[in-house]
Amino acid sequence: MEKQKLVVIGNGMAGVRAVEEILKLDPNRFSITIFGSEPHPNYNRIMLSKVLQGDTEISDIVLNSLEWYEENNITLHKGEEVIKIDRESKTLFTNKGREESYDKLIIATGSNPLMIPFKGIDKEGVVTFRDIADCEKMVDASKQYKKAAVIGGGLLGLEAARGLLNLGMEVDVIQNMPYVMNRQLDETAGNLLQKSLGDQGMNILVNHDTDEFLGEERVTGIRFKDGSEIKADLIVMAIGIVPNTSLAKESGLTVNRGIAVDDHLQTSDPDIFSVGECAEHRGIAYGLVAPLYEQGKVLAHRILEQECAPYEGSVLSTQLKVSGVDVFSAGEFMEHEVENAYAIKIFDEVSNVYKKLLIKDEKLIGAVLFGDTKDGNKLFQMIQKGSTLEGLSPTLFSTNSGKEESLVASMSDDDIICGCNGVSKGTICSAISEGGLTSVDEVKDATTACRSCGGCKPLVAELISLTAGSEVEQKEAICSCTTLSRDEVVAEIKEKGLTHSKEVMNVLGWKNDEGCSKCRPALNYYLGMIDPEQYEDERESRFVNERMHANIQKDGTFSVVPRMYGGVTNPKELRKIADVADKYNIPLVKVTGGQRLDLLGAKKEDLPKIWEELDMPSGYAYGKTLRTVKTCVGESFCRFGTQDSMGLGIKLEKKFERLQTPHKVKMSVSACPRNCAESGIKDVGIVGIEGAFEIYVGGNGGTHLRAGDLLCKVATEEEVMEMSSAFLQYYRENANYLERTSAFVERVGLAHIKEVLDNIDTRTELNIRMDKALAVTTDPWREIIESKNTKNELFTNVMLQKG
Ligand SMILES: Cc1cc2nc3c(=O)[nH]c(=O)nc-3n(C[C@H](O)[C@H](O)[C@H](O)COP(=O)(O)OP(=O)(O)OC[C@H]3O[C@@H](n4cnc5c(N)ncnc54)[C@H](O)[C@@H]3O)c2cc1C
Ligand SMILES: NC(=O)c1ccc[n+]([C@@H]2O[C@H](COP(=O)([O-])OP(=O)(O)OC[C@H]3O[C@@H](n4cnc5c(N)ncnc54)[C@H](O)[C@@H]3O)[C@@H](O)[C@H]2O)c1
């Protein structure tokens, strides 16, 4: 039988997923052609937020590679826009002059960003956030401009704002309502979120109605209706979306807000279907992938004339993709907007945990969670099923964030783990046991779970542990270029004697020959850690700060922090610093939390001269290395001091300076339990007690505040040096790249670390390997000053890459 011709307009997430569903059911029925106006294969639009935030790269977010289209005999016309549909002759016309006939047509043209015609909206510097091109525009703008304003405090606006902050811009978020995410949260949760984002550096202006964009050719600011103004040289419009229906409308299909479809995604023309954000089903045009993927499944059955339950609409759940903020909303969220509904609320103002459940007819109809969202999935299931509150775990009403048992074990097989892709616990568990799967990426390939927003990864990882149990250790691939975990990669490097990142990628069958932003720096670290004597550092694999040996600042200048061992300095050093600050017009000299001086605002081209004139070692304030050893004044001056904290701190810093570690390491020494040097929140913190020292490990004073665990008590400074060295070497050899000691200690367990380090032979071997690693380190500033080539390459003629 000759194949029917299926044409899809729109090469986005919903259209291509519908095609995948069709191919799954019957790969031979249609000859398939897809038109996409973007010049890319289908990519994960959701992850653009993460690209902007610097967590991943464009190359990592492709969902269907060009090979996939080829393997499935799909003709893809990318970068080509369909401009007309002639339903009479069943023919399409494109902007490149092509005519294409069809038997069946799917319209999956998505949405356009909503634009309000504010005066001045056509000025340069006003952008939307919808596709790769928009993302690139924002990244480019951030290199030249400083002040961004995002109009719209919804999911998109807040994710864009976080990205722009990460790109070094100052960001105002303009919201015309009393609080942010008003379409998903009540006021209490909205205010908590606002506070938390404010703490991250976002300046949120609520109840602000934009009147006009100011400036000549390029925007320079915004005037509000109350007459007030702010400066802005980049404006991102994120005030919602409008279904892209113009083609459908012009061809005479029934269009309301979106293209009207029935419960089988058929439009008013029996040979034309529509799916995704452009389609309107029972009056709703959805803007999240989960419903669009559900639609794709039903469409596939219908177009292949196979039996399938109709699509009856979806309940929505959302999560904001901004790290450090846990917020969840599903179903109804305003009790007074639903007749006869009431709410159960808990608000712990100390830990900032808020939970609200909405109930009607004793059934759960909605939930809002802030600060502790791990029950989100379970609640979402209950809302979808219309469950009663019976059987609701009492832990749901706890505000003890993060400490309770996870609920994944208690979920039933038909509970959905991956909301975006509708994958149940049962499906994932079967795939794990039948396929012997051990990594999240393998589960993704086998089931599609984790393929969209990635929010379900922790649950999938937990299921791998639960299902595979002790037989298989749960593993997570180091990045999407490979299915191998960190431990496997390290073992292979050792066993096969691999010496370069490229060689690792080749020999271990990397999917992407060039690697990605995750694996390149990680491999560079692992190779150096395994064979410090032979390995040559691959500078190009490092993040920008580490390549430049200085921290890049918002305005493109750099900061210079020379070493001050133990936070101790002298008049000679201070004079040199003052002279350099004067000579190179350093705008700000700041005392850091690590007890040293930071020269902020240095010009890139001045860095080598500044280093040379300072003639002090690099303080590595930019590196995945030992940063500082903070000390209290101790017995020399303090009447409580029982130990020489400064002396010991200087010894530690001199020993471990320049040590490459999986993430930054901070140490400190306090000479009594009053702990003036904050030893309880350092990666390695020493506390002097009568006649002995306590060593604490895994402390963290940053975003994830954690008190260190007492590793041991020792009597002498020599033992402190030996034990700290053994711990740090064990961490270097066993932690994942970019894993802080706090996460490492929690993951492997203090008891395990104690057991390893209690063994005198192991401890000695760790110390020997540590000494080998330290023996080959040199001061990077001095190295650059002495190498004309590196100096030229880095400081005269290079473009900075994002890193
Ligand atoms: C930054 C960002 C973050 C997001 N985060 C989330 C999230 O966390 N969770 C979630 O569920 N959803 C999220 N979304 C929404 C989600 O990405 C969309 O719901 C989804 O991509 C919609 O799929 P679609 O196929 O309908 O539209 P699109 O993915 O937009 O695809 C439509 C495609 O059709 C093409 N097209 C349009 N007209 C034509 C034409 N005439 N000819 C040829 N091609 C045409 C367009 O260029 C586009 O590539 C996010 C969206 C953005 C922008
Ligand atoms: N994490 C996620 O799930 C996620 C992330 C990004 C985008 N998305 C989806 O992308 C789509 C677009 O997101 P969005 O945030 O633009 O839409 P939205 O409709 O969710 O939010 C728009 C926000 O802009 C505000 N607004 C409207 N007009 C305004 C004006 N004139 N001035 C200031 N503020 C104004 C609204 O009050 C609202 O808070 C949505 O479908 C969303 O679900 C989802």
Ligand code: SF4
């Ligand atoms: S930690 Fe103890 S010894 Fe050190 S300065 Fe504070 S009080 Fe003095």
Ligand code: FES
């Ligand atoms: S929940 Fe979004 S990918 Fe699984």
